[in-house]
Amino acid sequence: PPADDPEPPTAKQAKAPEMHAWSAVELRTFLDWARGHDLHAAWLTLAHTGMRRGELLALRWRDVELEAGTVSVRRSVGAVRIKGEGERIIEGSTKTDQARVVDLDAATVAALRTHRRDRGGLSLALVRPDALVFGDVYGKHLHPTRFSRRFVAAVAACRRELGDEALPACRLHDLRHTHATVLLAAGIPVKVVSERLGHANAM
Numbered sequence: 001p002p003a004d005d006p007e008p009p010t011a012k013q014a015k016a017p018e019m020h021a022w023s024a025v026e027l028r029t030f031l032d033w034a035r036g037h038d039l040h041a042a043w044l045t046l047a048h049t050g051m052r053r054g055e056l057l058a059l060r061w062r063d064v065e066l067e068a069g070t071v072s073v074r075r076s077v078g079a080v081r082i083k084g085e086g087e088r089i090i091e092g093s094t095k096t097d098q099a100r101v102v103d104l105d106a107a108t109v110a111a112l113r114t115h116r117r118d119r120g121g122l123s124l125a126l127v128r129p130d131a132l133v134f135g136d137v138y139g140k141h142l143h144p145t146r147f148s149r150r151f152v153a154a155v156a157a158c159r160r161e162l163g164d165e166a167l168p169a170c171r172l173h174d175l176r177h178t179h180a181t182v183l184l185a186a187g188i189p190v191k192v193v194s195e196r197l198g199h200a201n202a203m
Contacts, residue, residue, distance in 0.1 A: 020174050021181040026167055033158045039150060041115035042134045043175065045071075048108045050179035050197045053172055054078050057142055058091055061116070062129035069109050073198060074099045079144050089141045100198050148172040 022030070027047055034040045046056055054076035063072045077091045094100075104112070115133070119126040126139055136142055151172040159167050170178075176197065183193045 020168055020170050021177040022168065022170055022174070024182045024185070027175075027178055027182070029162070029167055030155065030158055030170075033162065034154055037154060039134075039147075039154075041111040042147075043151060043154075044111045045108055045134075046172070047175045047179055048105055049102045050176050050183075050193075051102070052076060052095060052176065052198070053144055053148065055094060055198075057132075057134060057144060057147065059133040060129065061127060061131055061133055064112060064133060066104075066109055066113060066116075069104045069106075071102050071104055072099060073102060077141055077144065089143065091141075094198060096198055098198065100195065102196055151175075 031040070031044055031047065034043060037043075042056060045051070046053070049071065051059075051071075051073060055073050058075040058077040059071065059073075063074060065071070073094060075091055076094050077089055079087050080090045081087050112133070116127055119131075122137060123139075125131060126135070126137075131139055132141060134142060148171070155167065155170050159169070180193050180197060183196070184190065
């Protein structure tokens, strides 16, 4: 339940954050720089599928068909504050309550294969069909907010190293907009892009 005495958001808080989609070149610049980071496969998968953060963090190995090159998006997770219990990560349906199948490109399949091998090297329990694809070392859900913060921190580090002009600032959710922008620029029909992103209606 919401807090007992919720305060209305300030005008700054209520204003939707400005979207900053990267170009295909900028995305490649960041992903190349981040290679070797423990969340590289997660960021690449987000950028190449357009999944929402909660959908990615709820993904299980049974949802991923590497041979077929597809991923089934069936659920989502979010952090919920429960009175008397603190914060809990709750798994539920997707934002639109609709499951969808997303095709994977070769780079994403390769990244997921490497990620699966690395997870299996830690523990075979982490690659069971019901195990989370992007969980912590104990197989638990990653915290959504901290997951986003790690991306922002990585982007900031990349910009410090390569220069601000090489890469605009970007939030984790902007990877979803980046995915849509890159597909549309490549001539993919709007309807196809909307279905891939899991929009309730065409963009």
